[in-house]
Amino acid sequence: xxxxxxxxxxxxxxxxxxxxxxxxxxxRVLLENEKDHLSAEDVYLLVKEKAPEIGLAxxxxxxxxxxxxxxxxxINFGDGVSRYDLRKEGADHFHHHLVCIECGSVDEIQEDLxxxxxxxxxxxxxxxxxDHRLTFHGVCHRCLEQEKKDEEHTGKETNEA
Amino acid sequence: xxxxxxxxxxxxxxxxxxxxxxxxxxxRVLLENEKDHLSAEDVYLLVKEKAPEIGLAxxxxxxxxxxxxxxxxxINFGDGVSRYDLRKEGADHFHHHLVCIECGSVDEIQEDLxxxxxxxxxxxxxxxxxDHRLTFHGVCHRCLEQEKKDEEHTGKETNEA
DNA sequence: GTGATTGCAAATCGTTTGCACCATT
DNA sequence: AATGGTGCAAACGATTTGCAATCAC
Numbered sequence: 001x002x003x004x005x006x007x008x009x010x011x012x013x014x015x016x017x018x019x020x021x022x023x024x025x026x027x028r029v030l031l032e033n034e035k036d037h038l039s040a041e042d043v044y045l046l047v048k049e050k051a052p053e054i055g056l057a058x059x060x061x062x063x064x065x066x067x068x069x070x071x072x073x074x075i076n077f078g079d080g081v082s083r084y085d086l087r088k089e090g091a092d093h094f095h096h097h098l099v100c101i102e103c104g105s106v107d108e109i110q111e112d113l114x115x116x117x118x119x120x121x122x123x124x125x126x127x128x129x130x131d132h133r134l135t136f137h138g139v140c141h142r143c144l145e146q147e148k149k150d151e152e153h154t155g156k157e158t159n160e161a
Numbered sequence: 162x163x164x165x166x167x168x169x170x171x172x173x174x175x176x177x178x179x180x181x182x183x184x185x186x187x188x189r190v191l192l193e194n195e196k197d198h199l200s201a202e203d204v205y206l207l208v209k210e211k212a213p214e215i216g217l218a219x220x221x222x223x224x225x226x227x228x229x230x231x232x233x234x235x236i237n238f239g240d241g242v243s244r245y246d247l248r249k250e251g252a253d254h255f256h257h258h259l260v261c262i263e264c265g266s267v268d269e270i271q272e273d274l275x276x277x278x279x280x281x282x283x284x285x286x287x288x289x290x291x292d293h294r295l296t297f298h299g300v301c302h303r304c305l306e307q308e309k310k311d312e313e314h315t316g317k318e319t320n321e322a
Numbered sequence: 323g324t325g326a327t328t329g330c331a332a333a334t335c336g337t338t339t340g341c342a343c344c345a346t347t
Numbered sequence: 348a349a350t351g352g353t354g355c356a357a358a359c360g361a362t363t364t365g366c367a368a369t370c371a372c
């Protein structure tokens with residue numbers, strides 16, 4: 001973790017930005033919650049535990065800065081809030097997401113599933129791909145298992161499309 | 162076009178909703194601009210030309226209703242506004258988008274590029290896919306061609322439709 | 323009449339901005 | 348003192364909501 005903070009610090013310095021205590025606290029929160037998809041408000045509340053005097057605006061400014069530096073990716077699952085996702089170091093593509101329409105959970109897929117698709121798009125549509133966003137909406141494995149259990153126990157029928 | 166309106170009308174009636182003049186005008190605007198990705202505000206301004214007395218809130222309510230009925234898809238390209246895209250009749254998947262980072266244009270890909278990928282996701286992650294969102298960010302063919310031209314005869318002025 | 327639907331204005335919510343203050347140089 | 352960074356509150360823009368008036372059956 002310290003290494004990654006150090007790396008980010010250097011990245012900031014290289015563009016003559018500073019790693020202030022507030023920024024460091026924000027980055028730490030992101031690192032500690034790498035698996036989640038925190039909104040700015042979420043980050044704010046978590047950072048406040050470490051640095052109670054921080055303002056929401058500073059969190060927004062920091063997240064925007066980290067987004068410009070490509071340390072985090074800003075994503076939007078259509079629920080009206082932006083979420084910030086730490087970019088994997090060395091990852092050459094943006095990971096994919098599985099959004100559960102039942103429990104709201106968001107899981108990540110690190111594998112690159114789009115290699116072939118991108119080749120097709122670039123040649124058939126003459127489009128130079130720089131980035132992609134792929135999100136599947138459906139039912140996660142936890143909810144599927146839960147439903148299966150519910151069926152076994154109650155024998156009730158479920159509606160399936 | 163009249164057939165599609167009629168179909169939507171029946172769909173509304175089947176859930177005891179009415180196709181009011183305001184709703185019809187909104188649907189017509191969506192049908193007439195099927196290729197665009199209009200924001201609620203865009204739709205509002207266009208509907209106002211046909212039905213000047215309509216209110217923005219009604220447009221929002223209509224779009225939300227149409228979204229529930231799966232007549233339109235609500236999409237978000239990360240620019241802070243929701244856009245509404247008419248769902249193709251008979252389409253078994255949500256189409257993909259090519260967002261140009263230079264001119265801001267949004268092109269559609271109707272072909273289903275994700276068939277194989279979805280099979281992998283469903284079996285490897287045990288996730289029941291109901292819908293997907295795939296957007297590529299990059300440079301569109303128009304901008305690529307423009308850049309090529311600019312390189313060939315440097316100094317020539319640009320003109321884009 | 324009853325209930326759905328509308329237009330308007332006010333309210334809400336996430337996000338951004340203006341500005342005075344603070345820290346580091 | 349110059350610069351960049353901060354916190355706060357106000358401003359903002361997109362969307363939602365409360366409500367009285369209106370419409371369709």
